[in-house]
Amino acid sequence: MKNPVQENRMPQDAAWSQLWLCYTPRQDADNRAYVEQVSVSGFAMTDPVIRNAWQELQRGVGGMLDVRPVLREDAAIDRGLSVRRGETPAEGYALMEKNGMLTLTASDEKGVLYGIFHILRQIAQEKPLQGMRELCQPSNPLRMLNHWDNMDGSIERGYAGASFFFRDGEILIDGRTQDYARLAASVGINGVVLNNVNVKEQATWLITERYFDRVARIAEILAGYGIRLFLSLNYAAPMELDGPDSADPLCPEVVGWWRDKMAEVFRSIPNLGGFLVKADSEGRPGPFTYGRTQADGANMLADLVKPYGGVIIWRCFVYNCKQDWRDRKTDRARAGYDNFIGMDGAYHDNVILQIKNGPMDFQIREPVSPLLGGLTRTNQMLEVQIAQEYTGQQIDLCYLIPMFKETLDFKTYCGAAQDTVADIVGGRSFGSRLCGMAAVCNTGGDANWTGHDLAAANLYGFGRLAYDTSLAAEEIAAEWARMTYGCDRKTTDTVTALLMGSRGTYEKYTSPLGIGWMVEPNTHYGPNVDGYEYSRWGTYHRADHLGLGVDRTDAGTGYVRQYHEPNASRYNNVQECPEELLLFFHHLPYTYRLRSGKTLLQHIYDSHFEGVEEVERMIRAWEGLEGRVPDISYRNVRERLERQLHNAKEWRDQVNSYFYRKSGIGDEKGREIF
Numbered sequence: 001m002k003n004p005v006q007e008n009r010m011p012q013d014a015a016w017s018q019l020w021l022c023y024t025p026r027q028d029a030d031n032r033a034y035v036e037q038v039s040v041s042g043f044a045m046t047d048p049v050i051r052n053a054w055q056e057l058q059r060g061v062g063g064m065l066d067v068r069p070v071l072r073e074d075a076a077i078d079r080g081l082s083v084r085r086g087e088t089p090a091e092g093y094a095l096m097e098k099n100g101m102l103t104l105t106a107s108d109e110k111g112v113l114y115g116i117f118h119i120l121r122q123i124a125q126e127k128p129l130q131g132m133r134e135l136c137q138p139s140n141p142l143r144m145l146n147h148w149d150n151m152d153g154s155i156e157r158g159y160a161g162a163s164f165f166f167r168d169g170e171i172l173i174d175g176r177t178q179d180y181a182r183l184a185a186s187v188g189i190n191g192v193v194l195n196n197v198n199v200k201e202q203a204t205w206l207i208t209e210r211y212f213d214r215v216a217r218i219a220e221i222l223a224g225y226g227i228r229l230f231l232s233l234n235y236a237a238p239m240e241l242d243g244p245d246s247a248d249p250l251c252p253e254v255v256g257w258w259r260d261k262m263a264e265v266f267r268s269i270p271n272l273g274g275f276l277v278k279a280d281s282e283g284r285p286g287p288f289t290y291g292r293t294q295a296d297g298a299n300m301l302a303d304l305v306k307p308y309g310g311v312i313i314w315r316c317f318v319y320n321c322k323q324d325w326r327d328r329k330t331d332r333a334r335a336g337y338d339n340f341i342g343m344d345g346a347y348h349d350n351v352i353l354q355i356k357n358g359p360m361d362f363q364i365r366e367p368v369s370p371l372l373g374g375l376t377r378t379n380q381m382l383e384v385q386i387a388q389e390y391t392g393q394q395i396d397l398c399y400l401i402p403m404f405k406e407t408l409d410f411k412t413y414c415g416a417a418q419d420t421v422a423d424i425v426g427g428r429s430f431g432s433r434l435c436g437m438a439a440v441c442n443t444g445g446d447a448n449w450t451g452h453d454l455a456a457a458n459l460y461g462f463g464r465l466a467y468d469t470s471l472a473a474e475e476i477a478a479e480w481a482r483m484t485y486g487c488d489r490k491t492t493d494t495v496t497a498l499l500m501g502s503r504g505t506y507e508k509y510t511s512p513l514g515i516g517w518m519v520e521p522n523t524h525y526g527p528n529v530d531g532y533e534y535s536r537w538g539t540y541h542r543a544d545h546l547g548l549g550v551d552r553t554d555a556g557t558g559y560v561r562q563y564h565e566p567n568a569s570r571y572n573n574v575q576e577c578p579e580e581l582l583l584f585f586h587h588l589p590y591t592y593r594l595r596s597g598k599t600l601l602q603h604i605y606d607s608h609f610e611g612v613e614e615v616e617r618m619i620r621a622w623e624g625l626e627g628r629v630p631d632i633s634y635r636n637v638r639e640r641l642e643r644q645l646h647n648a649k650e651w652r653d654q655v656n657s658y659f660y661r662k663s664g665i666g667d668e669k670g671r672e673i674f
């Protein structure tokens, strides 16, 4: 049934591709008077960032309040919005309202842009501008999106269509490039890596004449929104381009080749921020190939980009991907720490080590990587993945912000006064200025950008959280819902509840208690309990007829000792170990009693049945929004939920049957297991 009052306020198909910047009509909330007249002082309207901010304001208030703001450059006004330069932290801003004047103060252009987006957020949520008193500043110096886009147009682990940056070896620049920049800037993103970390074939040539003009053009568009462009680099580029037949970081010819290359690159792409490097990982070449350290490799490049203000972001995803499943001593979880901790303090000051949130690989539940807090003398960046590789691939709903919050809130006991992961990557623990958060991005060429309409909440949420790590996941969810769907109360509440419950639901019907994997090899979607059990990837669950889990205690692989106390002892002790991570750290019998009094096996059965029931309830909740959200979105989400239900049942039945067959112990409640 349609609700006629809502209908004309909902975004229609064309506006839908604007996501949370759809700017459909909103209730005035007495906001109109603040945006009719705008004065700007201390900033040049010719500056691209300021110009874009002004255009966004016009577009936003035009759409939401039907106002055409009048600009009064350097003129005093007594009512309206006054933008002025003043003392605020970098990329921060103050918004103060008094007697009908809203003053936006910032010390730099980005602060103005973010302040304008803040005003638009307020209007979109039908919240009054009157009485505003806010001082906002970024929690993280770097807030980056990493695209895994390939130059043939495919996206590694992409679930929302083809790349909008590349097609058939060419760089695409069109309206979507600008919309992308607007969406990213609106949530405070200030760095973007354009291409996949696995740099192959044509992508190796991004640092050559062949692509300079187009890359420079993208860098310029992004710069207009306060975003610095970075590229992923092929560590073996000298060998594949016109350099020496080596990539040894200590070989003078190699260094000489890179020196000339960097001079050429930064001359041609002046706005370039630097490079992201995946070396010695999953078959990619790196310094280990030449008996050198990771620091040798990173520092060599860092020294050469330094004269241009460049930064080298070096990934810590280095592990042995040719493991023997029979070998119980080698533990992939240990690898990041073992490979990087020894050189802590040896990395030069424009190197940042980029560390995945967990020690394995973006599973639905992992402990926090012990490198975060282990390294105390090296710039660090947290890497998360909003592309839902292992978390439902944007078919299943999985709002990841609560998980990122858990990571950020984790107390590392690293010895600093402020010692959470948020403190470390925000630069508060060790005084680092080059640090922050990066997300492997979930966007693609689909009209709705993220495949699943509700997956856009992860893109939005990542940016908002990276800018302000004190925001609550629920607050962000509700904000996104209002921005996207308007302020209908039932819609906001339903969407927020769906988002907030989704991670727990996904966890229930997939792999239990932190063990991870059990996915279909290669595609990583859907269940295959033994899919990786006898493989070379180091991702085992070790289930037999008596129990399951990986022993990472002192008696096992000793991984627990990579944490500071008291975390190490807590994980080591089965009674104290957080239950959601129990099987990550311990191998336990199916009859082991959890705190709930249930056996481990019964917990597996129950949670899998519950997971499917929760998806059924999610579908009913969404159906309650028919006519309240745009049809196009209603249908998209309805279709995804249907596929999610199918997937959840497949997971439930395969996981439950697997453990029933292994253990020979049935479900206490006598439900159907196959």
Ligand code: GCU
Residues within 6 Å of the ligand: 156, 157, 197, 198, 278, 282, 317, 361, 389
């Ligand atoms: C995962 C993913 C790969 C990716 C890798 C990485 O293993 O499956 O596709 O290349 O992470 O982060 O480098």
